[in-house]
Amino acid sequence: AQSVTQPDARVTVSEGASLQLRCKYSYSGTPYLFWYVQYPRQGLQLLLKYYSGDPVVQGVNGFEAEFSKSNSSFHLRKASVHWSDSAVYFCVLSNQGGSAKLIFGEGTKLTVSS
Template structure:
């Protein structure tokens, strides 16, 4: 079955440290993949999305993600985390019918 898996329910990093949030996908062919962020009591906002092509995708607020077919992964990275990045991050894939299916989310906590 096609899916995305986020193996880390919670991640804690110190402000200014680098960040990697993991996403593994299971998909026939090459998927369209997305990272969304959800701030407290808000809807989901797009960080970045992957089209087949350049494996490294740049997003908003200094986020980037790298697609790896060999590892079936689409990990999210940021070089230096800010306290405002405290949120829940969702990886998702888009079905052939343009429906987004989400992973379980990773809650990021930023320590001062």
């Protein structure tokens, strides 16, 4: 079965600190993986996506993620967070082929404290 797990429902970090948001997936093949961000009372925006090639993918606003097939993980990282990064982050899995059927993780709410 396909699934996405974000083990941390809430994460709090200090401004300027580094960040890692964890994502584990379950999929029999090589998945397409995305990170989306949702700011308060808004829709979602794409941060980055992976579907082949270099396992480290760069996204917007200094975010990057690393795909690991052996660990079934796609963790999101940022070297130095800003207060404006406070939002909910969703790890998303897409099956290969067919229409875009996305499986969303439960989301991690990030709070950046000053």
